[in-house]
Amino acid sequence: MPRKNWSIVGVVLAGFSFMMFDCSPPASAEMYVAGTAGVNFADRINSIAGTGPQAGVPGPFADFDLQNSITYGAKIGYFPGHSWYGIEGEVLNTTPHIKQLDTDPGIHMRVTTVGANFIARYPGRTLQPYIGAGVGAAIAHIGDTPTVRSDTDVAVAWNVLAGLRAFITPKIAIFGEYKYTGATLKFDQAFGDLGGFSGNYRAQHLLGGLSYHF
Numbered sequence: 001m002p003r004k005n006w007s008i009v010g011v012v013l014a015g016f017s018f019m020m021f022d023c024s025p026p027a028s029a030e031m032y033v034a035g036t037a038g039v040n041f042a043d044r045i046n047s048i049a050g051t052g053p054q055a056g057v058p059g060p061f062a063d064f065d066l067q068n069s070i071t072y073g074a075k076i077g078y079f080p081g082h083s084w085y086g087i088e089g090e091v092l093n094t095t096p097h098i099k100q101l102d103t104d105p106g107i108h109m110r111v112t113t114v115g116a117n118f119i120a121r122y123p124g125r126t127l128q129p130y131i132g133a134g135v136g137a138a139i140a141h142i143g144d145t146p147t148v149r150s151d152t153d154v155a156v157a158w159n160v161l162a163g164l165r166a167f168i169t170p171k172i173a174i175f176g177e178y179k180y181t182g183a184t185l186k187f188d189q190a191f192g193d194l195g196g197f198s199g200n201y202r203a204q205h206l207l208g209g210l211s212y213h214f
Contacts, residue, residue, distance in 0.1 A: 029080050030213060030214070032173075032213040034175070035072075035073075036177070038070075043203060044064060051195050051198050054191065065098070069095045074090070075089065075091075077119065079123075084120060084121055090115055090134075091112070093112045095109065105145070108143035111141075112140075113137070113183075114139070115135060116136060118133060128166075131160075131161065132161045132162075134161075135158050138183035149192050155184055161177055171213050175211060176208050177208070178205070180205075184199070184200050185198060
């Protein structure tokens with residue numbers, strides 16, 4: 001994987017390390033861990049363009065339709081002094097496979113996003129509506145097909161989100177969340193010596209989960 005791609009992952013992991021180890025919370029602070037799962041209503045990979053030897057090939061090219069898929073992951077959050085704002089680290093994995101392309105039956109694709117979000121919430125005792133936005137890294141992998149080679153890309157990803165958390169005990173809560181995420185993916189080796197392709201990935205997630213608050 002190119003060194004510049006690993007640098008994106010390094011920045012994100014450094015941010016997690018700072019959040020988890022360098023920000024030792026005071027006793028009044030709130031931390032939580034959560035598991036989440038749901039559905040990825042993937043849009044399309046649009047603005048398709050060639051890369052490498054394929055760069056400059058005249059278009060426009062048809063968008064790549066994606067399959068809906070299951071999403072699952074985990075979160076860790078920190079709110080100083082039970083305030084209205086906080087930060088949240090997150091990992092999500094999903095498989096929005098690319099649907100049939102001409103004579104190709106389709107391309108298996110896996111997207112794992114690792115990111116950090118700024119969260120603003122109403123700090124209620126029972127119900128906590130919240131919104132947020134963040135950045136991170138999208139680690140995308142496509143599989144081999146008769147016409148495409150296996151390839152991996154790591155790209156800058158962004159997301160916006162809104163949700164509602166409901167406490168069922170003082171320390172355990174359930175939540176539902178909508179998330180819209182995007183990244184520009186580039187698979188330079190998808191066609192071997194002929195180059196590859198790039199495009200804008202967009203997806204909508206409906207998620208639910210369970211969180212434990214310290």
